[in-house]
Amino acid sequence: MTVAYAPRPVDSSEAWLEALRADGARGRDAVAELHGLLLRAARFEIGRRRAALSFVRGEDLDDLALQAADDALVAVLGKLDQYRGASRFTTWAYKFALLEAGVRLRRRAWQGREVVLEPETWPTFADGRPSTERASEDAELLRELQRAVREALTPHQRDVFVALALNEVPIDVLAERLDMTRGALYKTLHDARTKLRRELAAYGYMQEDS
Amino acid sequence: MSTRNEKLDALLGPTGPQVTCEECFERLDEYVELELRGDDADAQVPGMRAHLEGCPACGEEHESLRALLSH
Numbered sequence: 001m002t003v004a005y006a007p008r009p010v011d012s013s014e015a016w017l018e019a020l021r022a023d024g025a026r027g028r029d030a031v032a033e034l035h036g037l038l039l040r041a042a043r044f045e046i047g048r049r050r051a052a053l054s055f056v057r058g059e060d061l062d063d064l065a066l067q068a069a070d071d072a073l074v075a076v077l078g079k080l081d082q083y084r085g086a087s088r089f090t091t092w093a094y095k096f097a098l099l100e101a102g103v104r105l106r107r108r109a110w111q112g113r114e115v116v117l118e119p120e121t122w123p124t125f126a127d128g129r130p131s132t133e134r135a136s137e138d139a140e141l142l143r144e145l146q147r148a149v150r151e152a153l154t155p156h157q158r159d160v161f162v163a164l165a166l167n168e169v170p171i172d173v174l175a176e177r178l179d180m181t182r183g184a185l186y187k188t189l190h191d192a193r194t195k196l197r198r199e200l201a202a203y204g205y206m207q208e209d210s
Numbered sequence: 211m212s213t214r215n216e217k218l219d220a221l222l223g224p225t226g227p228q229v230t231c232e233e234c235f236e237r238l239d240e241y242v243e244l245e246l247r248g249d250d251a252d253a254q255v256p257g258m259r260a261h262l263e264g265c266p267a268c269g270e271e272h273e274s275l276r277a278l279l280s281h
Contacts, residue, residue, distance in 0.1 A: 091242065197222050
């Protein structure tokens with residue numbers, strides 16, 4: 001007697017791995033179920049960030065979620081051997097969908113916008129305490145920061161610091177425009193911040209935290 | 211070390227050691243589950259908190275994974 005295969009939800013990390021590696025209908029059903037989970041995660045992310053994309057039509061957002069889920073599925077299946085079991089399998093898989101959706105959302109929100117590598121406006125550092133002495137300190141800090149950005153950073157570090165920290169360009173948008181990875185850009189930003197902090201400390205503008 | 215000016219300190223990012231974006235993604239699932247279980251996630255994944263404060267994109271993904279699992 002043969003027992004007909006009936007798909008049922010996969011309910012543990014080990015079962016996910018086994019099902020996704022299975023041949024035939026069992027493997028196909030597991031992949032379809034995983035795609036459904038990834039699509040749910042991508043839609044969840046888009047729902048959370050929808051306010052930044054009020055100009056995008058609903059069906060375009062659905063397409064964006066589907067593309068994110070498709071790419072996340074490819075990434076998850078390609079990295080199955082890297083799953084270490086440090087979290088539930090579904091948690092591990094969700095992060096791929098959130099990454100894909102998040103990157104697409106940030107890039108969509110900036111589509112057609114110019115990325116400015118010069119300071120659009122320097123922030124004012126007033127901290128809300130209306131004191132003449134405080135305002136004078138803040139103005140001095142701002143001048144010192146401007147000098148340090150100009151003199152202590154390399155041109156590339158300056159561009160990255162200005163775009164990411166001052167002009168708040170999303171890192172994935174800048175990464176795409178400069179053909180760099182998020183990790184490489186963040187390393188540049190981190191190095192720039194370290195230099196600026198060191199420069200401000202050398203001139204007595206940094207203090208030990210109490 | 212800080213400048214005692216919150217806005218400038220935010221521009222300069224967190225001090226101290228931190229993981230890279232790649233290491234952050236690698237361990238984000240583990241970190242969030244530790245947090246949601248009430249374990250000391252920062253002790254078990256050193257440098258993660260500082261990175262999440264310094265990198266807005268990784269920070270958003272952390273918030274989203276936490277929210278999705280709590281949903």
